[in-house]
Amino acid sequence: MKLFRNLLLLLLLFLVVDIARFAVWPDVSKLAESNPGKTAFMEYREAEWRRDGLADKRIRQKWVPLQRVSPALVKAVLISEDDKFWKHDGFDYEAIESAVERNMKAGKFKFGASTISQQLVKNLYLSPSKNPVRKIQEAILTWRIERELSKRRILELYVNIAEWGDGIFGIEEAARHHFGTSAAGLSASQASKLAAVLPNPIRYQPNGSSSFVRSRSKRIYAIMLKRGVVVPDFREVMAQAGPAADSLTVGIPQYLIDQASAPDSSAAVHPEKKKGAEMPPPVEDAGAVK
Numbered sequence: 001m002k003l004f005r006n007l008l009l010l011l012l013l014f015l016v017v018d019i020a021r022f023a024v025w026p027d028v029s030k031l032a033e034s035n036p037g038k039t040a041f042m043e044y045r046e047a048e049w050r051r052d053g054l055a056d057k058r059i060r061q062k063w064v065p066l067q068r069v070s071p072a073l074v075k076a077v078l079i080s081e082d083d084k085f086w087k088h089d090g091f092d093y094e095a096i097e098s099a100v101e102r103n104m105k106a107g108k109f110k111f112g113a114s115t116i117s118q119q120l121v122k123n124l125y126l127s128p129s130k131n132p133v134r135k136i137q138e139a140i141l142t143w144r145i146e147r148e149l150s151k152r153r154i155l156e157l158y159v160n161i162a163e164w165g166d167g168i169f170g171i172e173e174a175a176r177h178h179f180g181t182s183a184a185g186l187s188a189s190q191a192s193k194l195a196a197v198l199p200n201p202i203r204y205q206p207n208g209s210s211s212f213v214r215s216r217s218k219r220i221y222a223i224m225l226k227r228g229v230v231v232p233d234f235r236e237v238m239a240q241a242g243p244a245a246d247s248l249t250v251g252i253p254q255y256l257i258d259q260a261s262a263p264d265s266s267a268a269v270h271p272e273k274k275k276g277a278e279m280p281p282p283v284e285d286a287g288a289v290k
Helices: 002-023 028-032 040-051 071-081 093-106 116-125 132-148 151-161 171-179 188-196 211-226 234-240 254-261
Strands: none
Touching: 002 132, 028 132, 028 151, 040 116, 071 116, 071 151, 071 188, 071 211, 116 132, 116 151, 151 171, 171 188, 188 211
16 A cells, blocks of 8 residues: 555656646757757657658658738637737636536536647647647646737747648748748638648548538638728629628628619729828728638
């Protein structure tokens, strides 16, 4: 009995030390100035490939500064993954509470509530495991990274190491692989499709025929329209104009609706389009896709 108790205490001590080391290691402050090399999640994927006899497969990644990433992609990712990113300190407590309740009903760890900051530290340093010890380690690193790095830098790191396909890491490689364009050249529609697959980029393809991707990307794009992130083109307005236009075109500028509904729409002119006037700036906030 004494031996068993001693072994249990030794195991607990080991767990405490294993968790506590993340309070000082790794040195996350270096990320403020330098880009990380191969991440823990990339190494995890490579280990999977070796087990499957695919040792020749390679990680495909190309770093790109945030200013060379389409603003639509950044907006779409925030809508999809973490709508409170600019406001929280690394943790979305309401989402965590909701996930705990749902997991208790399901009887297992099925639903997550990870912020972009949490996903970043998991991909950089940890494993995909959902065990409680790993979650505590993640929490410690998230707390540290939120204090060492700016929100902008966290976003820059995230879009450069996120997985967007089998062996495809980072938005530059993802944009070129899936759409044949650069990260800067992504359209709003393409951005919404890329953001839609983030929950499972191995199972889903941004340019595939999955109903999940189609549905989720449409919801993300609709929120982008509503928030003014994307200005609808003439065809979108024409398709929605009619008796029910007011209920269907939330967030679409009224002048576009009026223009589309006019008998001679090509002759309709919005007052703000007149000489010397400027268009209003887009709204910067975003909604969430649940």
